[in-house]
Amino acid sequence: MSFNKLYWEDVTERDIIPSVSLELTRDRMVMIVCGTRDIFPLHHDMDFALASGYKAPAAPIAFLQGLVGRCLTDWTGPAGKIHKISLILNSPNYQGDMISVSGKVVKKFVDNGEHKLDCELAVTKQDNTVSATARATMTLPVKSKSRSRRAK
């Protein structure tokens, strides 16, 4: 298997971060419990979800963290390091929804010798509603450290 290796020099502000999608099938909801160990009933129990004012079981935020992380490192390759992710939830991601994450680069900068990017991402559903937004800070490798140091 081969992987991307995105260099900091090759990124431009406003570059698009390609979309990744997963459907929240009932099997996927079970895999989310396996992956996160979060057995809070809102995430798998229809009766509990309805009684809590939701219209179906809703995926936990850890699922979005996982999908946002995947979206970022699918794009950069494994050499991209995630330092920070902020997620703001607008509406629930229900069982049955098709969830997509995509984004763009909003800032490219050097911080303490590290070559960083700030990215903005959106979590969207099949009807184009934005169920969450995210902001992430990453470090990317550089082609030539000595050259970029001189350029600073």
Place this chain on the structure above:
Amino acid sequence: MKANTLPPKLRKYVGRMSKFVEGPDEVNKAMIRHWCEMVEDANPLYTDEKYAESSEYGGIVSPPAMQSTWVYPRWWPPATMPPDVGPAQLDLPLEDAPIPAVISLTEEYFLPIRPGDRIRYSTTLDSISTLKKTRLGAGHFITTTNRYFNQRNELVGTSQYVLFRYRLSANIEGLKPKG
């Protein structure tokens, strides 16, 4: 917003830090793989031994966002289960606002987490709002920060949660099951 209307029984919790809770298992490759299956994440640092050994890490690392998964409580046996994760560790007296909804989450990752590590964490209550009425119902906005440490006492990461702890508003009360 009148901060002084927050009842003293809640106000005294602001700034409080919970005891440390240790994750039930050491960080391990099987649980990392389960997380990757969940979102179909093929990052070879997480699951490809050979690739990871040749990387700057010298071996498999955990997806950074798994830091909270490493400290999730046991499901069994009940006697050894901590009450819950996060704010529940603070024993906030919010029995009348039992349902938690996550509003936002900000995580920072400082050090890699590797198989064999033991992760523990503690929660601090940063702030709590007065009673607010929202679309969901009446409740309190609560901000907490979890700090995760490894067995060498190094801070590996933090999570700041903004939660809304609420009870259902009257118009959907009818959906509530008995008990």
